[in-house]
Amino acid sequence: MEIKIGIKGKILSGEKEGDYVWIYNDEKNTGGYLIFTADNPEMNNAFDGWVEKFEYLPKYFAEAQWTVEWLEKFDLFNQ
Structure with a gap:
């Protein structure tokens, strides 16, 4: 499972699909x-949501059953 920091993604399946x-x-x-x-x-x-360490992100994604299509670099704080 690929998880990208600072890149916006679309949730294709799992909780919050779409x-x-x-x-x-x-x-x-x-x-x-x-x-x-x-x-x-x-x-x-x-x-x-929040996790303490990068290593915990895969478990967070797995629990939500997320499949994510990573789209583009994004910064919520500097729009």
């Missing part, structure tokens, strides 16, 4: 990774 996902490396502030999901490609009104 939504978009973007992962932010927030080690400097929270010590982990923020996982944002939204029902639109602009990521407006995004919900967020």
